[in-house]
Each structure stands twice: as structure tokens, then as C-alpha cells.
Amino acid sequence: MAYWLMKSEPDVYPWDKLVKDGKGNWDGVRNYQAANNLKAMKSGDKAFFYHSNIGIEIVGIMEVTKEAHLDPTDEKKRFVMVSVKPVKALKKTVTLKQIKEDAVLKHMALVKQSRLSVSPVTEKEWKRVLELAAWPD
């Protein structure tokens, strides 16, 4: 199983909305590198939900429920989306500041390629974020 990090601006699509909806489609990606990451996702993969611009922190965990399929919001039919469902909110959010200050996390793709909206997370990084988030107990 692989791990990922996906960004959303909370004034466009916040974590709370995904929780309220119970599921969602991760559409609107218009960047080939991000799209390639979407295509690499398997059903059951886990992903962090990251709030960009406002908050600038990891707030929750999602699970991929459907692998990459055509994004209906893309008129040119070039890009794909995945379907996700919320798993659990982090007990404590993990801010970008914390990530940059952490010896393990400062090497995350999130830090190195700040504009990439869908990025891979290593197992080591995943576990470290959960430690900082104080979850699971």
C-alpha cells in the first residue's frame, strides 16, 4: 500500500466538507506530474488531506476508494481523478512549520516541490506525521 498527500484550499473544498459528504471525487487536477501520481494510486491507499493557503497544515486522513478515472470537469478529457473517503481527522493538525522543522519530514516532496498538489509520502514520513498528530494512540 502506498501513501500520498493531497492539497486543497479550504475555501474551495475543506476537510469538513469531505467528512460531511462521506466521500468525494478528487477532481480539478490540471498538472501532469500530479496526474501521474493520481494514476499510480491503488484502491485502499491512504492519503493525507492538506489545507493550502489557509491553515497550511495536514488535517486528516483519507482512503482511495476508486482508482484514476476520467475527470468529468476536464472538457479536453486529458486529466483523471480518483475517488476518496475520509478516514479520520488528526487529533492534532501538523503544520508546514512543524514539517520544515522536523528532521524526517523536511525532505518531503511537499517541501521540495511546494506547487505540486498531489505528492507521494514515504512510510517513514507517514508514521512520523502520525506521531506528531498524536494518532493513532
Place this chain on the structure above:
DNA sequence: GCCAACGTTGGC
């Protein structure tokens, strides 16, 4: 509001 980083576009 600014700016660095990076992606895209278009002229040649």
C-alpha cells in the same frame, strides 16, 4: 500584497 518557483504558451 509580494515574490520565488515552476508550468505553459507562442514566436522563431
Place this chain on the structure above:
DNA sequence: GCCAACGTTGGC
């Protein structure tokens, strides 16, 4: 196919 100009993202 190169690269300058321009647009967008995202952190501060």
C-alpha cells in the same frame, strides 16, 4: 526544439 514572456500556485 529552444527559450522568453507570461500565468499560477502557495508561503510569508
